[in-house]
Each structure stands twice: as C-alpha cells, then as structure tokens.
Amino acid sequence: MKRTAFFISDGTGITAETLGQSLLAQFDTTSFTKLTRPYIDSVEKARAMVLQINSAAEKDGVRPIIFDTIVNQEIRDVLAQSEGFMIDIFSTFLAPLEQELCSHSSYSVGKSHSIGHNSNYMERIEAVNFALDNDDGARTHYYDKADLILVGVSRCGKTPTCLYMAMQYGIRAANYPLTEDDMERLQLPAALKKHKDKLFGLTIDPDRLTAIRNERKPNSRYASFAQCEFEVREVENLFRRENIAFINSTHFSVEEISAKILVEKGVERRLK
Amino acid sequence: MKRTAFFISDGTGITAETLGQSLLAQFDTTSFTKLTRPYIDSVEKARAMVLQINSAAEKDGVRPIIFDTIVNQEIRDVLAQSEGFMIDIFSTFLAPLEQELCSHSSYSVGKSHSIGHNSNYMERIEAVNFALDNDDGARTHYYDKADLILVGVSRCGKTPTCLYMAMQYGIRAANYPLTEDDMERLQLPAALKKHKDKLFGLTIDPDRLTAIRNERKPNSRYASFAQCEFEVREVENLFRRENIAFINSTHFSVEEISAKILVEKGVERRLK
Numbered sequence: 001m002k003r004t005a006f007f008i009s010d011g012t013g014i015t016a017e018t019l020g021q022s023l024l025a026q027f028d029t030t031s032f033t034k035l036t037r038p039y040i041d042s043v044e045k046a047r048a049m050v051l052q053i054n055s056a057a058e059k060d061g062v063r064p065i066i067f068d069t070i071v072n073q074e075i076r077d078v079l080a081q082s083e084g085f086m087i088d089i090f091s092t093f094l095a096p097l098e099q100e101l102c103s104h105s106s107y108s109v110g111k112s113h114s115i116g117h118n119s120n121y122m123e124r125i126e127a128v129n130f131a132l133d134n135d136d137g138a139r140t141h142y143y144d145k146a147d148l149i150l151v152g153v154s155r156c157g158k159t160p161t162c163l164y165m166a167m168q169y170g171i172r173a174a175n176y177p178l179t180e181d182d183m184e185r186l187q188l189p190a191a192l193k194k195h196k197d198k199l200f201g202l203t204i205d206p207d208r209l210t211a212i213r214n215e216r217k218p219n220s221r222y223a224s225f226a227q228c229e230f231e232v233r234e235v236e237n238l239f240r241r242e243n244i245a246f247i248n249s250t251h252f253s254v255e256e257i258s259a260k261i262l263v264e265k266g267v268e269r270r271l272k
Numbered sequence: 273m274k275r276t277a278f279f280i281s282d283g284t285g286i287t288a289e290t291l292g293q294s295l296l297a298q299f300d301t302t303s304f305t306k307l308t309r310p311y312i313d314s315v316e317k318a319r320a321m322v323l324q325i326n327s328a329a330e331k332d333g334v335r336p337i338i339f340d341t342i343v344n345q346e347i348r349d350v351l352a353q354s355e356g357f358m359i360d361i362f363s364t365f366l367a368p369l370e371q372e373l374c375s376h377s378s379y380s381v382g383k384s385h386s387i388g389h390n391s392n393y394m395e396r397i398e399a400v401n402f403a404l405d406n407d408d409g410a411r412t413h414y415y416d417k418a419d420l421i422l423v424g425v426s427r428c429g430k431t432p433t434c435l436y437m438a439m440q441y442g443i444r445a446a447n448y449p450l451t452e453d454d455m456e457r458l459q460l461p462a463a464l465k466k467h468k469d470k471l472f473g474l475t476i477d478p479d480r481l482t483a484i485r486n487e488r489k490p491n492s493r494y495a496s497f498a499q500c501e502f503e504v505r506e507v508e509n510l511f512r513r514e515n516i517a518f519i520n521s522t523h524f525s526v527e528e529i530s531a532k533i534l535v536e537k538g539v540e541r542r543l544k
Contacts (some may be wrong), residue, residue, distance in 0.1 A: 003373075012531035015294040022287040022341065023365055026377040036541070038531045065372065069294065087365055100337065100357050101275075105298040118502055124526070125484070128432045132404075160400045164436055167526070206409050212397070254396070256441070259284035259310045269308070 004034045004056040006084065008049060013038035019089060032065075040070065046078035053082040071105075081114035105234060111162075120170065120271045127166035127173075127270070132173035135159055140191035143174060147267050148211040149195055150175040151229045155212045157249040157257070161202065164254045167200035170270030171264070178235050187241055199248025200261050201239040205230050207249050276328040277304045278356065280321060282343060285310035291361060292339035304337075318350035325354040334544065335385040343377075373446065392442065392543045399438035399445075399542070405448035408430055412463035415446060419539050420449040421467055424474035425503045426494075429483045429521040431527070436526045441534065442542030450507050460514055473511040473518025474531050478504050480522050 005024060007016040013036045024032055031055075040049055056064045066084040070076050082085060094105045136159065143149060148156045148165070150173060158175035166172040176192060192199060204212075206229040213223035214224055221227055225267045245264050249257055262269070277296060279288040284511060285308045289426075298303055312321055315430050328336045338356040342348050352358060366377045406414055408431065415421060420437070421444060422430045431449035437443040464471060477485075478501040485495035493499055513517045521529055534541070 012527045013526055015290050018287050018290045020363075023362070023369060023474050026343070026362075026366060027369070027373055027375050028378050039535055065369070071298070087369070089291070090295070090298075092364060093291075093359055094298060095339070097295060097299070097359070101299055106300050106313070121525070122484075122487075125429070126487070127433055128435065130319070157397070158406070160397055160439070163400065166437055167432070167436055167439065212394075215394075215398070219310070252391070253288055255284045259286070263311055 001060070001062060002031050002033055003060055003062050004169050005034050006049075006053060006056075006064055007034070007036040008040050008065045008066060008070065008079065009036075009066040009251040011038065011069070012073065013069075016067045016069045016089065018254060020065075020087070023087070025069070026063075033060075038266070040074075040075065040144075041080075043075060043078055043113055046070075046075045048131075050082040051081060053079075053084045057083040072211065089225065096229075101252065102116070109180075109266075123170045123270055128163065129175070130172040131159075131162040131166040135162065137176040137191075140174075143191065143195045143198070145172060146174045146195070147171045147199055147270075148173040148197045148251045148265060149192065149198055150200055150202055151178055151192065151260075152243070152246075153204070153209070153228075153235050155209060155216065156202045156204040158202055161257050161261070162256050165258045165261070168269075168271075170254075171262070177247055178238065180231070188238070196242070199244050201235070201244045202257070202263060203232055203236050203239070203248050205248065205250040273332070273335050274303050274305055274336060275332055276325075277306050277337055278321075278325060278328075278338045278340075279306070279308040279310050280338060280340040280342065280349065280351065281308075281310050282313040283341070285341075288339045288341045288361065291335075292359070295339070295359070296337075312347065312351075313344075313345060313365050315350055318347045320429065321351060322354040323538070324327075325356045327353075329355040349397075393541055395442045396439065399442045400435065402444040402446070403431075403434040403438040407434065409448040412448070415463065415467045415470070417444060418446045418467070418470055419443045419466065419542075420445040420472055420537060421451070421470045422472055422533075423450055423464065423516070424476055424518075425450055425476070425500075425507050427481060427488065428474045428476040430474055430505075431528070431531050432526050433521075434534070435528045437533070440527075440530065440543075441543075443534070443539060450503075450510065452503065460510070468514070468516075470537075472537060473516045475504060475508055475511070475518055475520050475531070477520065477522040480510065 007013050007020045017036050037049060040046055053064055064084045066086045067089060069089050071090055080103045098105055100112060150162060153157055154177045162173040162175050206225060209228040210223060210225045217223050225264045247257060247260055279285050279292045280286045289308050309321060312318055325336055336356045339359045339361060339363050340351060343362055353465060368376055422434055424430055426449045434445040434447050437445045480499060481500040482495060482497045489495050519529060519532055
C-alpha cells in the first residue's frame with residue numbers, strides 16, 4: 001500500500017518538508033508518495049489543495065498524511081475539511097512558545113524560513129563565490145581567508161560538500177585535490193602545510209570512487225579500480241601520518257558530512 | 273534581553289534547526305542567540321549539553337528554549353533535567369503518527385534527515401556537476417538535458433540558485449548570462465530560442481546589482497549604477513517581449529526563489 005504524504009506551506013515548504021521527511025523516515029515499513037506544495041497562501045489555493053488531497057485519498061484507498069506549516073487560521077480551516085490526517089506543526093508549538101516567551105506570535109504568512117533572508121544574502125553569495133573560486137586547487141593564495149580547506153582524491157565529494165557548507169552555513173570552504181604527485185612525495189603540498197589547522201580530509205570507498213569516475217571518464221586508467229584503490233589507500237595513509245582528521249563520505253549524505261566537519265573542526269556557522 | 277535557543281539533535285541538527293528557526297521567526301520582538309548542537313547521541317554528550325544549557329540560563333538570566341529531535345528516550349531524559357524549556361519535536365508527533373500508520377516507529381538515532389541519503393547521492397552529485405559544467409553559458413549543447421535554464425544579467429544570482437536547486441532537489445539547472453550584445457539585438461540568443469520552454473528569468477534591483485558587482489570589480493563601468501540600471505531595464509523588457517516568466521531576486525532568499533521557480537515551471541524535484 002502506497003500512501004500519499006503532503007508537505008504544505010504558505011512559504012517555501014522547506015520546514016514542512018524537512019520535518020515531515022524526518023518523521024516519515026522513522027517508519028521504515030510504509031512507503032509514501034511525497035508531494036511538496038509551497039505557497040498555499042490563499043483560501044482559493046487551499047480549496048484546490050483539498051481537491052488534490054481527497055483525490056489522493058480515493059486513489060490510495062487510505063487517507064493522506066498532511067504536514068503543514070500554514071500560519072493563517074482561515075486557510076488552515078479550509079485544509080482541515082479535507083480527508084487528510086493533519087500534523088499541524090505550527091499550531092502545536094506556537095501556543096506553548098507564546099506562553100514561554102510572554103509574547104504573541106506575529107502569525108505572519110511565509111515567514112517560516114528565516115535562514116537565507118536578506119541580512120544573510122551577501123554573506124552567503126560571498127561564501128558560494130569563495131567555494132567556486134577556490135575549487136579544486138584552482139588558486140591557493142586566498143587560503144588565509146578560508147574557514148576550512150577540504151582535501152582528498154579527485155571526485156571524492158569535495159566540491160558538493162564545500163558548496164553545501166557555503167549555501168547552508170555561509171562557511172568559506174576551499175578544496176584541494178591530492179594527486180598522485182603529492183602521494184609519491186609522501187607529504188603535503190607547501191600551499192597546504194601553511195594552513196594545516198584548516199585542513200579536513202575526505203575519503204571514499206574505492207568501489208564508489210570507481211563508479212563516480214567512470215561517469216566522467218569511462219574505461220580510463222583514472223577510473224580503474226586499481227588506481228582508485230591505490231589513491232584512496234595512499235591518501236588515508238597521508239591523513240594518518242599528518243594527523244589530519246578525515247571522514248569516509250561513502251555512507252553519509254552531504255548534510256551529514258558537513259555537520260560532522262563543523263563539529264570536528266569547531267567552526268561556527270556564519271549565517272544567523 | 274537576549275535569550276539562548278538550542279537546536280539539539282542526534283543527527284545533523286537540520287530538522288531541529290529548520291523548525292526552530294521557523295518558529296522563532298514568528299516572534300519578532302525577542303532576540304535569540306541560536307546554537308546548533310548536532311550528534312548528541314550518547315548519555316555522556318547529553319550530560320555535557322545540560323551543563324551548557326544551564327550555563328546559558330545563568331548567563332542570560334532566563335531559561336533557554338530547546339528544540340530537540342532526539343529519538344532515544346534515555347538521552348532525552350538527561351536533557352529534560354536541564355533548566356531549558358523543551359520543545360520536544362519528535363515525541364510530540366511520533367505517537368499520533370504511529371497510531372495513524374498502525375506501525376511502530378523504528379526510533380532510530382540519526383535517521384531524522386532522509387533527503388540526500390545514498391539512493392539520492394549520485395543523482396545529486398550529477399545535478400551539482402551539471403550546474404557547474406553549464407554555468408554562465410559555459411556550454412550550451414547540453415541544454416536538451418537541462419530541467420531548467422536560468423537567464424539574467426551578470427551577477428543577478430543565477431549561479432547560487434542553480435546550485436541550490438541541484439543540491440536540494442536534484443534539479444539540473446543551467447544558466448546563461450544575458451549580455452549587452454543580446455540586449456542590443458533585442459532578441460534571445462539562438463542557443464536559448466530552441467529551449468524557450470525551459471527558460472526562467474531572474475532580475476534584480478539595480479542598487480543591489482551595483483553593490484554586488486562592486487565587490488567583484490570596484491569602480492568599473494560594469495559595476496556603475498547607470499550600467500546596471502540599463503541592463504536590468506533592457507533584460508526585463510526582453511523577458512516581457514519574449515513572454516519569459518521572471519522573478520526579482522532582491523527581496524527573496526535562494527530557497528524562496530528556487531521554490532517559486534519550481535512552482536511556476538511545474539518542475540518536479542528529482543530527490544525523493
């Protein structure tokens with residue numbers, strides 16, 4: 001039985017989606033069709049939503065689960081008339097918070113996601129630009145401005161991790177690919193030695209690395225299992241020898257890798 | 273009075289942080305010191321957290337607010353002994369969901385964030401690579417593989433938006449800068465004409481654009497207000513003439529712009 005889950009919001013839907021996904025992840029056995037419906041910010045749109053919800057109920061033969069972060073009471077009243085089972089995120093927590101803070105909620109539509117708003121905009125754009133400009137060892141003379149420098153073999157996940165940390169946290173993260181040359185010298189490149197306290201290592205299972213490299217350069221020596229296995233082994237040895245903390249990215253999401261790096265390095269996020 | 277808010281999790285902390293930020297954003301008047309504490313996954317770490325919470329309570333002169341998504345009851349019992357005011361996100365919703373789904377939660381530590389796990393890993397990396405390889409009009413012969421093509425003047429926010437859509441939703445988004453040449457010809461470049469259904473326009477207030485360009489090329493003609501104002505006006509005219517939907521990025525976060533584009537273009541996310 002496949003059941004529909006709706007993440008409904010008057011804003012981007014990120015909060016409803018994030019919490020809904022987290023809660024549903026606790027239920028392994030049931031599988032869900034997940035639908036995010038952002039910007040449901042009028043009674044008209046809510047009425048159209050009700051039709052969608054009821055039609056999913058009929059198709060699935062079971063009522064959908066609705067995770068909503070809608071603030072406006074009138075809009076929520078419309079949704080409540082649907083056949084869905086409502087998990088009403090905001091109304092559950094706003095009342096106790098109002099009491100604790102001795103303050104009334106502004107009940108403002110679409111204000112739910114505060115990360116990334118204007119006060120943070122420039123900081124974030126700067127961080128994304130920093131990650132792009134200092135990607136893949138492209139330049140090393142701005143490392144004094146970096147919060148972090150990720151190191152690892154080519155295609156082990158450095159770029160997405162740097163970009164995620166820039167986007168989500170405003171962290172300025174450079175990355176530098178460790179190549180065979182560096183391995184044979186058995187030492188860190190000079191550009192990295194100066195900033196050893198900012199280094200963090202990424203490693204990856206050779207199988208996964210082979211698959212990723214084959215997408216880029218099929219059947220090359222670069223993508224061969226033997227080469228991948230050699231590089232990973234040498235780089236992990238380098239990390240151990242140089243006392244560089246590292247993490248194997250194979251079994252973690254980009255979110256998890258990023259959060260672990262910040263904890264490990266004690267770097268504070270720049271976006272508030 | 274500044275009050276401390278803790279976002280505490282046994283995983284990345286993203287769910288606790290996202291929901292906590294959303295709820296606090298509803299209270300304009302109080303200002304908060306926000307601290308995310310991920311990977312609190314043992315009784316020992318929870319005990320150390322209690323000390324931090326109590327010390328914040330003493331320093332602030334008011335008890336901290338705690339948003340937690342910890343699944344393990346033993347760990348939560350330790351946190352509950354702190355002086356903080358707990359908003360217990362998971363325990364609030366898991367019981368009603370268990371009942372509705374006639375299924376027991378797995379109560380698995382660290383499973384809270386399901387987006388971006390392994391099944392999605394390659395899809396997401398591919399999307400990030402696509403955004404990077406097709407950034408800034410670098411190449412146009414892969415536009416048939418694009419889900420979306422963002423167009424706009426240089427530095428109006430195209431790259432961060434494409435990267436965010438790739439990271440968050442697995443969407444393959446290219447972007448193409450509209451330059452003065454295109455404006456004077458008063459028509460779309462041939463590479464874009466073929467894919468007009470995939471185009472979405474970004475625009476920006478000339479003031480903001482001037483500030484952003486001055487960070488890159490201070491005091492250049494490129495960064496002058498007159499030039500920015502001219503380019504923005506011409507591009508908006510082009511969008512209107514060519515019937516290309518567009519959005520002004522000035523007053524929206526990258527999350528908001530991305531969510532609006534997906535709704536407007538009816539593009540479904542690729543990450544599940």
